[in-house]
Amino acid sequence: MSTTTAPNTAFAHDVVEGLSGEKKHLSSKYFYDDNGSRIFMQIMKMPEYYPTGCEFEILSQQSQDILKKLCFEERFDIVEFGSGDGVKTKQLLTTFLRNQADFTYVPIDISQEALDALQENITATLPNIKMTPKTGDYFEILDELAKSDTPKLFLFLGGNIGNYKPEEALDLLKKFHKGMNKGDMLLMGMDLRKNPRVIQTAYDDPHGITKAFNINLLKRINNELDADIALDQFDFYSNYNPENGEVNSYLVSLKKQHFHSTVLNTTFHFEKDELIWTELSKKYSLNEINNVAEEAGFSVVHNFMDCKHYFTDSLWVK
Numbered sequence: 001m002s003t004t005t006a007p008n009t010a011f012a013h014d015v016v017e018g019l020s021g022e023k024k025h026l027s028s029k030y031f032y033d034d035n036g037s038r039i040f041m042q043i044m045k046m047p048e049y050y051p052t053g054c055e056f057e058i059l060s061q062q063s064q065d066i067l068k069k070l071c072f073e074e075r076f077d078i079v080e081f082g083s084g085d086g087v088k089t090k091q092l093l094t095t096f097l098r099n100q101a102d103f104t105y106v107p108i109d110i111s112q113e114a115l116d117a118l119q120e121n122i123t124a125t126l127p128n129i130k131m132t133p134k135t136g137d138y139f140e141i142l143d144e145l146a147k148s149d150t151p152k153l154f155l156f157l158g159g160n161i162g163n164y165k166p167e168e169a170l171d172l173l174k175k176f177h178k179g180m181n182k183g184d185m186l187l188m189g190m191d192l193r194k195n196p197r198v199i200q201t202a203y204d205d206p207h208g209i210t211k212a213f214n215i216n217l218l219k220r221i222n223n224e225l226d227a228d229i230a231l232d233q234f235d236f237y238s239n240y241n242p243e244n245g246e247v248n249s250y251l252v253s254l255k256k257q258h259f260h261s262t263v264l265n266t267t268f269h270f271e272k273d274e275l276i277w278t279e280l281s282k283k284y285s286l287n288e289i290n291n292v293a294e295e296a297g298f299s300v301v302h303n304f305m306d307c308k309h310y311f312t313d314s315l316w317v318k
């Protein structure tokens with residue numbers, strides 16, 4: 001890196017910080033701009049990317065069993081963090097309504113646009129649902145919700161917890177715990193350890209879609225920070241380590257090169273074969289799930305798994 005001016009967005013700041021040190025990194029949270037979200041939709045449709053289908057199977061076939069395990073005697077709220085398009089959640093909501101459960105659905109997202117689309121999608125199929133979407137930061141809303149004594153089922157689906165480093169995941173779960181009342185429950189989507197080849201192929205797909213998902217990070221830098229990265233001069237590499245359950249993904253510089261960002265007024269240098277670490281996707285064993293739940297102050301009530309035991313929606317109670 002050569003010169004720097006003070007960057008004025010979190011993305012700009014993190015690009016400078018991530019591409020300046022010895023070990024280069026860009027956070028996977030920046031995958032999801034409009035284009036990245038579209039690519040992620042494509043990933044979820046790939047036959048190799050099993051988590052989506054597995055969780056859909058669990059929620060479409062076992063939601064009645066999930067309902068039976070809830071310890072609520074009266075009406076309750078279903079609070080969902082990062083609800084996405086709601087396709088999977090709709091399976092659970094439909095079954096709960098069919099079984100006369102008395103609940104209000106409270107999806108939380110930072111994007112008002114995403115919440116509007118979700119509300120339209122859910123109410124089109126479930127016109128009688130009670131729904132109170134909330135826009136904003138998870139933890140501010142969690143603090144506000146903790147003040148009501150209505151029992152709550154929290155949903156954190158999709159296996160998103162796997163994208164946090166173990167210590168960050170624990171920290172996040174402790175924050176959830178702090179914002180919950182005794183008896184509240186949490187349904188956590190978690191991807192399980194399995195045959196390494198299945199995982200390797202899901203994250204290094206033969207169609208190049210996961211590669212495009214990663215290259216999109218560089219596109220964002222070009223577009224948002226007015227940079228001149230030669231996108232075809234970076235490759236993608238992803239590796240599953242069955243010993244620790246971690247998929248780590250990288251962009252790889254194909255030659256010694258540099259790029260310049262006029263917004264940051266900075267030039268970034270890369271050696272040939274230098275890596276940019278982009279994502280962790282951690283796979284858990286059932287033992288690890290028990291341990292992390294306990295460390296965060298929860299008890300595991302039940303693991304709802306798909307027929308192949310690839311994925312679990314793990315139900316926890318505070």
Ligand code: AVI
Nearest residue numbers: 043158159160162163210281
């Ligand atoms: C969003 N998250 C749970 C995905 C995962 O499986 O870790 C993101 C992803 N990265 C590559 N493929 C999918």
